[in-house]
Amino acid sequence: MMTPLQIYKVKVKETHCTVTDLLHNAQYELWVTATNTTGISPASEKALYMTVPSPPAIKQRECSSCPEAALIRWESGNTNPVDSYIVELSETGTVGAESNITESIVAVPTCQCLIQLQAGRQYLISVRAVNIGGPSDRSDAITISTTGTFFYLLEDTAHPCLSMSEDGFTIFYGDEELPITAMAFEDNTFTRCVAILGDLIPVRGRHYWEVEVDDETEFRVGVAYEDTERDGYLGANGSSWCMRHIRTPSRHKYEFLHNGWSPDLRITVHPVRIGVALDYDRGTLSFFNANLEQHLHTFHCRFHNYVHPCFSLDNPGALTVHNGIQAPDYTFI
DSSP: OOOOOOOOOOOOSSSOOOOOSOOTTOEEEEOOOOBOSSOBOOOOOOEEEEOOOOOOEEOGGGOEEETTEEEEEEEOOOSSOOSEEEEEEEEOSSTTOOOOOOEEEEEEOSSEEEEEOOTTOEEEEEEEEEETTEEOOOOOOEEEEOSSOBOOBOGGGSOTTEEEOTTSOEEEEOSSOOOGGGOOOOTTSOSSSOEEEBOOBOSOSEEEEEEEOOTTOOEEEEEEETTOOTTSOTTSSTTEEEEEEEEOSSOEEEEEEETTBOOOOOOSSOOSEEEEEEETTTTEEEEEETTTTEEEEEEEOOOSSOEEEEEEESSSEEEEEEOSOOOOGGGGO
């Protein structure tokens, strides 16, 4: 059963009228009648009018960036479909500084856009929605820095035993073991390895981030394809590459795992801050003791797809991700 159309009437004495309180992204029919002492005239021809959309809302926790580009994601903010979106960006010297729009990317068909940027800069980015009525107001702007590779951790991939800090960059594995019946597993969550993925790095070139851990924490850090097995362990398959730390009674043991195999290496100084350097073009993934500027190991692999940073805790402890930082000179020699 169709909902009856609502008709609103406005009485004016002039030959013009401002109609207010219209819904965003909605179509209206407008017509006019004239009235005198004799009665009401026939209606004029109807005019169709489309109001502009509501401004979109940028999903900051789902945006990522690197020295050459940024991936921006947003919500439409409109119940009805819109025609397209405009992404507007301006370069700014300081966070929050006002600046004129320097570039607009038009006719973006979906709620995400990969934008090519210049390295070592800072940008204010906002989004408009567009329909035949015109563009919406700008969304609230976000600040994007292209100093280094920046990403958030994907909570929907996290094993149920993991918790996260408020800023989203530290993961915790508590002492209390949850029974299987108390764990809520989703389609995308890790079910065996107590792990989490970072957001996809969808730009070729070089990327760098660091991981901070303590002496007693057993961990795995590296990269994985999006479809890496959720019921397996990082490094135990052909879709993930990782550095693993195992604490034995006598020493710290390290493995560099891919397909379940690791070279026989011994590291004499326990790294508490690990640098991870990914070079898509050269097909390398390297690990460093960041405090000593010491190279630990390099995987050589031609990555057929883009990868996610990956992180796992193999015993109770914590792990902190540091990203958005410039890669040290020694990492890509």
